[in-house]
Amino acid sequence: MxxxxxxxxxxxxxxxxxxxxxxxxxxxxxxxxxxxxxxxxxxxxxxxxxxxxxxxxxxxxxxxxxxxxxxxxxxxxxxxxxxxxxxxxxxxxxxxxxxxxxxxxxxxxxxxxxxxxxxxxxxxxxxxxxxxxxxxxxxxxxxxxxxxxxxxxxxxxxxxxxxxxxxxxxLPPRELSAGLAEVIKYGLICDAPFLDWLERNMSALLSLDNQALTEAIYRSCAAKARIVGADEKESGVRATLNLGHTFGHAIETHMGYGQWLHGEAVAAGTVMALDLSQRLGWISAADQQRAIHLLQAAQLPVVPPVQMTAADFMQHMALDKKVLDGQLRLVLLQALGEAIVTADYAPAALNDTLNAPYTQG
Amino acid sequence: MxxxxxxxxxxxxxxxxxxxxxxxxxxxxxxxxxxxxxxxxxxxxxxxxxxxxxxxxxxxxxxxxxxxxxxxxxxxxxxxxxxxxxxxxxxxxxxxxxxxxxxxxxxxxxxxxxxxxxxxxxxxxxxxxxxxxxxxxxxxxxxxxxxxxxxxxxxxxxxxxxxxxxxxxxLPPRELSAGLAEVIKYGLICDAPFLDWLERNMSALLSLDNQALTEAIYRSCAAKARIVGADEKESGVRATLNLGHTFGHAIETHMGYGQWLHGEAVAAGTVMALDLSQRLGWISAADQQRAIHLLQAAQLPVVPPVQMTAADFMQHMALDKKVLDGQLRLVLLQALGEAIVTADYAPAALNDTLNAPYTQG
Incomplete structure (x- = not known):
């Protein structure tokens, strides 16, 4: 408790x-x-x-x-x-x-x-x-x-x-995993030591150990509470909570609400944000792989739907709430545990991410 | 300006x-x-x-x-x-x-x-x-x-x-009068001197004199701004702005939205609130008549719809937002220019007001 x-x-x-x-x-x-x-x-x-x-x-x-x-x-x-x-x-x-x-x-x-x-x-x-x-x-x-x-x-x-x-x-196991996508997100955006803890405790979480669950939920809520407390109306740092969500919302909208669980779409979207962050030279390929492995350990999808094209993504993302005066801002990682919200990235890099040949594992 | x-x-x-x-x-x-x-x-x-x-x-x-x-x-x-x-x-x-x-x-x-x-x-x-x-x-x-x-x-x-x-x-003249019902309300609930001003300037307002309108609107907005500034979320004094509105909403709902203009319903509702205030001995019959004459000078109805029974009013008022845990609170006058919100009135007096033989003028 x-x-x-x-x-x-x-x-x-x-x-x-x-x-x-x-x-x-x-x-x-x-x-x-x-x-x-x-x-x-x-x-x-x-x-x-x-x-x-x-x-x-x-x-x-x-x-x-x-x-x-x-x-x-x-x-x-x-x-x-x-x-x-x-x-x-x-x-x-x-x-x-x-x-x-x-x-x-x-x-x-x-x-x-x-x-x-x-x-x-x-x-x-x-x-x-x-x-x-x-x-x-x-x-x-x-x-x-x-x-x-x-x-x-x-x-x-x-x-x-x-x-x-x-x-x-x-809770169906698929929904438990979907929740773990957001838990992992907190580690990625603002709490790198939590990633270590998650790597050690993923099997306890998946087997519904109450103590592990209480700790993971507490640490996730505390991370979110810190961020929301600093920025209730999402004018700044709060937007980092949307890591993977801009891509993820595009997946949910395109596939039809309810086909992909929110957390599943966020997991695949997070992998896309990691891919772009790595292309920009902000995180290493090893960081990227480590995050992907953690998402996989949580039994989450790590590739976007095969039928979605770059154009599909761009069309859905143009309506995202993070578009300000026509500019698409994205949540990206400068390191594991350190997210930023930025429109300052090469459009070509985003294009490469949308066209990347994602493969499972 | x-x-x-x-x-x-x-x-x-x-x-x-x-x-x-x-x-x-x-x-x-x-x-x-x-x-x-x-x-x-x-x-x-x-x-x-x-x-x-x-x-x-x-x-x-x-x-x-x-x-x-x-x-x-x-x-x-x-x-x-x-x-x-x-x-x-x-x-x-x-x-x-x-x-x-x-x-x-x-x-x-x-x-x-x-x-x-x-x-x-x-x-x-x-x-x-x-x-x-x-x-x-x-x-x-x-x-x-x-x-x-x-x-x-x-x-x-x-x-x-x-x-x-x-x-x-x-603006159609009927809607101008409906607006004047709310203007007069500010005098009744919190600005007795404004009632004097309105008695002197009612004809200038009805003939759309810009200077008189600017003054009346300014004074009304200032009154409302004072009250709202003290109680933004309507936990206390702000509810006095609803003088005549509990009865008035019942009239609007019963007659069907759009049949009576809001201000017309408020005018008749205000007369009912004045009637109850006078029955409780809080304002004099002369005060009551003075307010009724001002509403009439603004070409407003001062009697509720003849077909509405006391039971009709009670049924509609039970859903009013000023009902708290089952008690119907009403805005009443303790004097001209001095409104209170209260559930502390004799139910018999409310019943008398709902059954009063209202007559025009």
Missing amino acids: KSLQVELGERSYPIHIGADLLGQADWLTPYIRGRQVAVVTNETVAPLYLQPLLNSLKDFKTTPIILPDGEAHKNWQTLQLIFDALLEQRHDRRTTLIALGGGVIGDMTGFAAACYQRGVDFIQIPTTLLSQVDSSVGGKTGINHPLGKNMIGAFYQPQAVLIDTKTLNT | KSLQVELGERSYPIHIGADLLGQADWLTPYIRGRQVAVVTNETVAPLYLQPLLNSLKDFKTTPIILPDGEAHKNWQTLQLIFDALLEQRHDRRTTLIALGGGVIGDMTGFAAACYQRGVDFIQIPTTLLSQVDSSVGGKTGINHPLGKNMIGAFYQPQAVLIDTKTLNT
Whole structure:
């Protein structure tokens, strides 16, 4: 059991991490202001964890809201189901929304909380490794638009985040690996010693050792909290968290939401960012190989989809939120553990990366 | 020409008020950060004021977005038209949205700016008296939900507000009066001397005297800016701005959006709040009559719709955002110029007010 505080002035909040936190009312009720609570979850998570959570909320008027599962449903139509339920059950502006599920549930519930009556409280209980180490920290909420991922949303902070490592017992192995892509990312962008730790502990993580998971999640959240605390609205260093994401979003959009898991797309995108960084002479071929091996140890894809051309990538990347006044900025590595955001690279090098003959391993 | 500053720390912004401001680039361009601008307006306003505005934006890449007119379109479907246009024209997160129109355009454009790529800049150019004195100040943005008005939204501040009193020349007289309902409200809740001024200047305002309009708008915005500055998120005194609005929203919802203008519903709702305040012994019958006469001088309705029953009002008001944990709080007057928000009133008195035999004049 470990805790940390995300420091954001009056919007600061705690993250509690450990085995069997879910369903312990004492970890939850101090963060609920009113008497109304809506628990937003999905059809996959509800049968597993909704009832234990509702049991710990016996003193409140609770409204369970069960959404369809998957990134394909991260849109306005699904968001509207949350608003419909809140209004039908007459939730007022002192209500608290609890997100019980993965990143999609967290992003949508957070955005619903940001917008419902112009802002109500919410609490995150992320149940996937990806959401535990990524979307539960930093206040990014939102939905997809047919023309782009996460294009509609808000920066909105929760009252608290509860992470129960036991919820990973029911997570499909492919999704566990997808979460590890983001864990590895923290090592690559800002914590080189963490890469050593990951190389030593990857098998413990894959076998769901609670102590190893708690440590990896804690260290990931702490890295993200440091970065977000320094740059809440993503005007500078926060953008380094998007290592691999510009390429990765292009893969997700091109293949259709839900075909590649987010973390899988980020893993392949990270390899592309490493490739470009190496072509620019910023990291060595050995660094590049070491990172690729770590991603492979986590059972992640390390090559982009074979059918995607350089032109496909360029078309999707032109809509990326990191485009400023027409210039495509990318997150690249100057060394393992040291990322920068820059538009100052040779276009020819990017072109070479997009056309590189990627091969597995 | 008068200016004031809305003081909200790092979210502070100026309001410039005067005749012929529209189309003078110098009032606009200092508040635009990037090279992209989207002007959001509607089918009624576009033929009148869009071209002069675009002429003053020649140095920018501009995207005009023309929406259908009216409160009935203040919904997600219309909001989506803004996002579609922004994404199709590849607006990035340094774009600026300009709201050119009344309150509906301002509320939707502000909410679109709050949500697009999790927040971009916006500027308000309100063209109705109501939006000039009310929705352009304070950062309330949002859309309606089938189950309630303004239920989905955000608190989001503009970079600047430009108010051109000449735009009122094309405003239908009924809408001018609706705006005056909010002007009178400021006198009633926090500025008794302004009531004297309004009694003396009502005919100048109705005949669109630019100097009188500038003064009335300035004084209204200053009152609202004082209140919002003290309570940005509406946890306390800001709720007094809703004098007449709880009853008024019930009228708008019951009659169907767009049948009664917002200001008309607020005027009748204000009379109901005055009636309840007088029944509680807080204001005199003479105070009540004086306020009613001022609303009548502004050519506003002073009785609720004859077909609405007490039960109709109670049903709609139960969903009001000022309901906290089941208690209906109302804005009432303790004296002319002195409003409070309270749930501490005899339910029987509210019942009497809802059943009162209102008669015109």
